[in-house]
Structure formats: C-alpha cells, structure tokens
Amino acid sequence: MxxxxxxxxxxxxxxxxxxxxxxxxxxxxxxxxxxxxxxxxxxxxxxxxxxxxxxxxxxxxIATVRTQLNLSLINDFESFTTFVPTDRHTATLHQMLTEVIEWSGALAPLRAA
Known part of the structure; x- marks a missing residue:
C-alpha cells in the first residue's frame, strides 16, 4: 500500500x-x-x-527534569520548522539540557543492567 x-x-x-x-x-x-x-x-x-x-x-x-521551557512557533522557529530559540530562552534551554544529560549519566548503570 x-x-x-x-x-x-x-x-x-x-x-x-x-x-x-x-x-x-x-x-x-x-x-x-x-x-x-x-x-x-x-x-x-x-x-x-x-x-x-x-x-x-x-x-x-520515570525520571523527570525540573526546568521547563515554553517555546513559541512564531518566535522560536524559522518558517515553523527550524529551531532557533530566542536569546531569552538560551539560559533556560541550557539548564534543561544539562538536567537531561545529568539524568542520562545517573541512569546509565540501570540501562546497562
């Protein structure tokens, strides 16, 4: 089909x-x-x-991250497809991704088991 x-x-x-x-x-x-x-x-x-x-x-x-980020399709995406965060989101985005990476490292031994 x-x-x-x-x-x-x-x-x-x-x-x-x-x-x-x-x-x-x-x-x-x-x-x-x-x-x-x-x-x-x-x-x-x-x-x-x-x-x-x-x-x-x-x-x-399920592990969660504390930091959350509210994005706008109009302001944070070019042509509604390419992610280009505004300057005001950069620090929050960095913090959120840092938390994700930290959780990933902390849970690595569990994934290996």
Missing amino acids: PDRRIVYVYESTVNDLLRWTSLVTVQLDGEAGSTDLVWTEQVAFLARAVEHLRLIAAGLQ
Whole structure:
C-alpha cells in the first residue's frame, strides 16, 4: 500500500481540564512483501499539564527534569520548522539540557543492567 498515510488529532482531558492535544501522522510504506509503519506524533502540552504529568511520571518511576521551557512557533522557529530559540530562552534551554544529560549519566548503570 504505497504512499498511504492517516492523519488525526486527539485531545486529552484530565479532571475536566484540557491538558494536551496531539497531531498524529501514520504512514505506511510498502515494498515487495513487507510494509513499514512510520508513526510521527507532535504534542502540545497546555497550561499546568507539565506539573500533572510529572506526578504521573513519578508514580511510574520515570525520571523527570525540573526546568521547563515554553517555546513559541512564531518566535522560536524559522518558517515553523527550524529551531532557533530566542536569546531569552538560551539560559533556560541550557539548564534543561544539562538536567537531561545529568539524568542520562545517573541512569546509565540501570540501562546497562
């Protein structure tokens, strides 16, 4: 089934509040006797959703980072595709990525086990 894809949008509501919305593209690429599935999902977390998801993640024993960054498609992306953060986001972005790298190092022994 070459050149076929499904595009859909869904929303998630928690305690009667819209927490995130997602755009999903599912593409099926077929070659002789096989089919490859490519799943692309773009999620927009809405106000206060991050705090709620951190609680859920903690309950599932998933590591989280404290620093969060709110980006704008208009200001932080060129032509809505290339990530070019504004100067005011640079320090926060650096801190967030530092936390991700620290967690990655801390969890490395668990991944190796």
